[in-house]
Amino acid sequence: GAGVSQTPSNKVTEKGKYVELRCDPISGHTALYWYRQSLGQGPEFLIYFQGTGAADDSGLPNDRFFAVRPEGSVSTLKIQRTERGDSAVYLCASSLRALGQGTVRDTQYFGPGTRLTVL
Amino acid sequence: AQSVTQLDSHVSVSEGTPVLLRCNYSSSYSPSLFWYVQHPNKGLQLLLKYTSAATLVKGINGFEAEFKKSETSFHLTKPSAHMSDAAEYFCVVSDQSSGGSNYKLTFGKGTLLTVNP
Numbered sequence: 001g002a003g004v005s006q007t008p009s010n011k012v013t014e015k016g017k018y019v020e021l022r023c024d025p026i027s028g029h030t031a032l033y034w035y036r037q038s039l040g041q042g043p044e045f046l047i048y049f050q051g052t053g054a055a056d057d058s059g060l061p062n063d064r065f066f067a068v069r070p071e072g073s074v075s076t077l078k079i080q081r082t083e084r085g086d087s088a089v090y091l092c093a094s095s096l097r098a099l100g101q102g103t104v105r106d107t108q109y110f111g112p113g114t115r116l117t118v119l
Numbered sequence: 120a121q122s123v124t125q126l127d128s129h130v131s132v133s134e135g136t137p138v139l140l141r142c143n144y145s146s147s148y149s150p151s152l153f154w155y156v157q158h159p160n161k162g163l164q165l166l167l168k169y170t171s172a173a174t175l176v177k178g179i180n181g182f183e184a185e186f187k188k189s190e191t192s193f194h195l196t197k198p199s200a201h202m203s204d205a206a207e208y209f210c211v212v213s214d215q216s217s218g219g220s221n222y223k224l225t226f227g228k229g230t231l232l233t234v235n236p
Contacts, residue, residue, distance in 0.1 A: 004162070031222065042123075042209050042226030043163070056223070091163070097222065108224060110155075110163035 002026065004111035006092050012117045013082055021077040021114045025094030032075050033108060034067055035091040043091050049075060050097070082118045089113040121146045121212045125227035133235050138182075138197040140230045142210030145191065152193045153211040153224070154184055163209070169193065180204070205234045 005024045013019050025032050031050055035043035045059040052072045060066075064082075069075040079086055091113045095106035126141040144150060154166040167178025174186040184195045193210060210227040 033222070033224075035224075040228070042211075042228050043224075044226070045223050048222055093163075095222075107165055107168065108222075109165075112160070112162040 004092055004094050004109055006090075006111040006114050008114060009112065010115045010117075012119065014119050015082060015084060017082050017118075019079050019082055019116065021079075021090050021116070023075045023077070023092030023094075023111060025073065025075070025092070026109055029094035029096055029109075030072065031095045031097040031106065032069060033093040033095075034075070034077050035093065037089040037091055037113070039088070046077075079116075082116075084118050087116055087118045089115050121148075121150065121214050121223075121225045123210050123212050123225055123227035125208075125210050125230050127230050128228065129231045129233070131233040131235060132200045134202055135199050138195070138200045138204065138232065140195040140208050140210075140232065142193045142195065142227060143191050144193060144210070144212045146212055146214045148214040150212050150214045152184075152186060153213075154178065154182070154193075154195050155209045155211055155226075157207045157209065157229075159206075166195070166208075200232075200234045202234050202236065205232055207231050 007022045033048050034046040036046055037043040047067050048056040049069045052069055064080045067077045093108040093110045095108045097106040122145045124143045152169040155163045156166050157163050166182050167176045169176045169186045177183045182197045184193050186193055207229045209229050211224050213224050
């Protein structure tokens with residue numbers, strides 16, 4: 001079946017511009033995650049959605065970053081007033097985990113990522 | 120808080136020889152541990168995971184890892200390397216420090232595996 005997809009695969013923008021990155025999770029997965037991978041580093045957690053709501057946004061670096069998931073499926077990561085330090089690969093993952101099932105250790109399936117370059 | 124240390128940033132082996140990628144973790148709770156592999160221009164793929172069942176975990180493509188609580192280690196091994204194993208490998212931990220749930224993955228910095236013919 002289809003995995004997690006992310007668009008665009010590459011995005012080049014200029015400092016100060018606004019960008020949107022899209023994630024399509026695996027069908028039926030209620031949990032969705034965003035991570036950021038800087039050059040030479042492992043991915044770092046940004047935000048976690050359970051359904052439509054952001055259950056944990058503690059990893060967002062500042063208020064220029066925002067993410068939504070209005071219908072509990074597709075998610076968009078939005079970055080305002082981009083800075084050169086925002087350049088990274090942004091990864092999306094999804095898992096089956098559903099609210100109320102306790103600490104279900106669901107596997108997170110990752111998309112290929114969006115490589116963002118801020119000039 | 121949870122953390123992961125991958126002891127080698129780069130490991131180089133010859134095809135057909137054993138692979139050992141080392142990982143140590145820190146966790147205040149009973150952790151779940153994972154190894155993910157990342158091939159160039161491809162998404163992260165789960166190799167194997169430990170979630171408090173058997174301490175020796177077998178994964179895909181002949182990889183396995185052993186959870187050693189006394190050593191806080193979760194090293195990844197494979198008896199015989201194949202050219203297709205060349206990739207970046209990430210050791211990952213999650214625990215219940217995130218408000219009782221263990222969804223938050225903490226990644227190591229990665230180990231680049233090179234396989235020479």
